[in-house]
Amino acid sequence: MSHGVSTLGVLGAGQMGGGIAQVAAVNGLNVKVFDNFPGTIDKCKATHKKSLAKFVEKAKITQADMDAALARITYVDAPDKLTGCDWLIEAVVEDAKVKKDLLTRLSAMYPDERVVLATNTSSISITDLATAAGTTAGRVVGMHFFNPVPLMQLVEVIPGLQTTPAVIDRTISLATALGKTPLRANDRAGFISNRVLMPMINEAFYAWMEGVAEPHAIDGIMKLGCNFPMGPLTLADFIGLDTCANIMNVLADGLNNERYRPCPLLKQLVTAGRTGVKGGHGVYPYPAK
Numbered sequence: 001m002s003h004g005v006s007t008l009g010v011l012g013a014g015q016m017g018g019g020i021a022q023v024a025a026v027n028g029l030n031v032k033v034f035d036n037f038p039g040t041i042d043k044c045k046a047t048h049k050k051s052l053a054k055f056v057e058k059a060k061i062t063q064a065d066m067d068a069a070l071a072r073i074t075y076v077d078a079p080d081k082l083t084g085c086d087w088l089i090e091a092v093v094e095d096a097k098v099k100k101d102l103l104t105r106l107s108a109m110y111p112d113e114r115v116v117l118a119t120n121t122s123s124i125s126i127t128d129l130a131t132a133a134g135t136t137a138g139r140v141v142g143m144h145f146f147n148p149v150p151l152m153q154l155v156e157v158i159p160g161l162q163t164t165p166a167v168i169d170r171t172i173s174l175a176t177a178l179g180k181t182p183l184r185a186n187d188r189a190g191f192i193s194n195r196v197l198m199p200m201i202n203e204a205f206y207a208w209m210e211g212v213a214e215p216h217a218i219d220g221i222m223k224l225g226c227n228f229p230m231g232p233l234t235l236a237d238f239i240g241l242d243t244c245a246n247i248m249n250v251l252a253d254g255l256n257n258e259r260y261r262p263c264p265l266l267k268q269l270v271t272a273g274r275t276g277v278k279g280g281h282g283v284y285p286y287p288a289k
Contacts, residue, residue: 002170002173003087003170003171003173003174003177004086004114004170005029005086005087005174006029006030006086007029007030007031007032007084007085007086007087008021008024008029008030008031008032008085008086008087008088008089009031009032009034009082009085009087009088009089010024010031010032010033010034010088010089010091011034011035011082011088011089011090011091011092011102011106012034012035012090012091012092012120013033013034013035013040013041013043013044013075014035014040014044014091015147015148016091016120016145016147016149017033017035017044017089017091017092017120018033018044018047018048019145019147019148019149019150020089020091020120020145020149021033021044021048021073022048022051022052022069022073022149022150023149023150023178023179023180024178025069025070025072025073026052026061026065026069026150027177027178027179028072029072030072030074031072031073031074032073032074032075032076032081032082032084032085033073033074033075033076034076034077034078034079034081034082035077036077036078036079041075041076041077044075045075048070048073049070051150052066052069052070053066055150079105079109082109085110085115086114086115087115087116087118087174088106088110088115088116088117088118089118089119089120089143090102090103090106090117090118090119090120091120091145094121094122094123094124094243094246094247096124096125096128096129099119099121099124099129099132100128100129100131100132101132102132103117103119103129103130103132103133103140104132104133104134106133107132107133107134107136111136113136113138113139114139115139116139116140116141116167116170116171117133117136117139117140117141118140118141118142118143118171119140119141119142119143120142120143120144120145121142121144122144122190122191122193122194122247123189123190123191123194123247123250123251123254124250125160125187125189125254126140126141126142126158126159126160126163126187127160127161127162127187128160129160130160130161130162130163137160137162137163138162138163138164138167139163139164139167140160140162140163141157141158141159141160141163141167141168141171142156142157142158142159142160142187142191143155143156143157143158143171143174143175144156144157144158144191144193145180146193147239153180153181154180154181154183154193155175155178155180155181155182155183156182156183156184156185156191156192156193157171157172157175157182157183157184157185158184158185158186158187158191159184159186159187160187161187168184172184188254188255189250189251189253189254189255190247190250190251190254190255194247194251195251198244198247198248198251198260199248199251199260200232201232201233201235201236201239201244202244202248202260202262202263202266203232204218204219204222204231204232204233204236205233205236205262205263205265205266206263206265208233208265208283209263209264209265215231215233215283215284218231218232218233219231219232219233219234233283233284234283234284236266236276236282236283237276237277237282237283237284237286238276238277239276240275240276240277240278240282241266241269241270241274241275241276241282241283242270242275242276244262244266245262245266245267245270248260248261248262248266249261249262269282269283
């Protein structure tokens with residue numbers, strides 16, 4: 001089945017949304033990127049130019065490819081300018097209420113059920129989010145990209161209980177057209193990636209808290225002993241310690257099991273403002289360049 005998309009709307013111009021927009025533009029889709037947080041659109045534009053220039057430098061794409069991709073992207077700072085899209089992907093903060101409010105608004109803006117409303121959530125129930133679309137809940141689907149989007153191959157495709165078979169097929173087709181490998185997971189808290197990854201990260205914090213080893217040793221052992229590209233505590237810093245804690249709480253609530261709650265030390269670091277790379281300090285310090 002064809003995905004039937006010529007113009008993709010992306011809501012959220014941060015790391016994830018910006019990455020999705022770039023990949024779509026490189027693969028021939030027209031893209032509209034929306035964000036109204038001050039400075040985010042300008043930062044997204046600069047990131048696109050810098051990222052694509054690196055691909056040109058490494059001969060992954062040509063300068064003509066880069067120019068064409070940039071020409072396909074339109075940046076908008078108001079929702080009412082997000083018109084003419086065949087498919088919408090939200091990549092806003094990992095908060096169920098924020099996402100549901102947005103999906104309610106989008107379903108009103110785009111009453112045509114052929115316009116798919118996809119969510120890039122990494123852990124929140126698609127079935128729950130889909131209720132925000134009311135009678136058109138069947139067009140809501142999980143389309144979980146991985147960071148950094150231009151480099152990571154996987155897209156987790158997660159249908160909710162209401163998602164129609166046609167929408168699932170179109171989602172798989174679109175992900176493939178974007179050069180990704182779509183793999184399907186069922187709608188359970190954390191899906192597959194975070195259900196497996198986050199408890200491992202959480203256990204690394206417990207090992208540190210309980211004095212089993214210091215962070216550099218925990219990370220080093222997992223890198224050298226398990227062939228991980230980076231240790232779990234370093235990865236947590238890149239993901240964001242606050243995001244890790246939030247996802248652990250989603251797992252605990254969604255699976256009704258307290259063993260998934262975030263480690264007390266992880267919660268303590270977040271309370272102290274140590275959120276990881278983005279905050280300049282997490283498990284490790286990240287001095288300003």
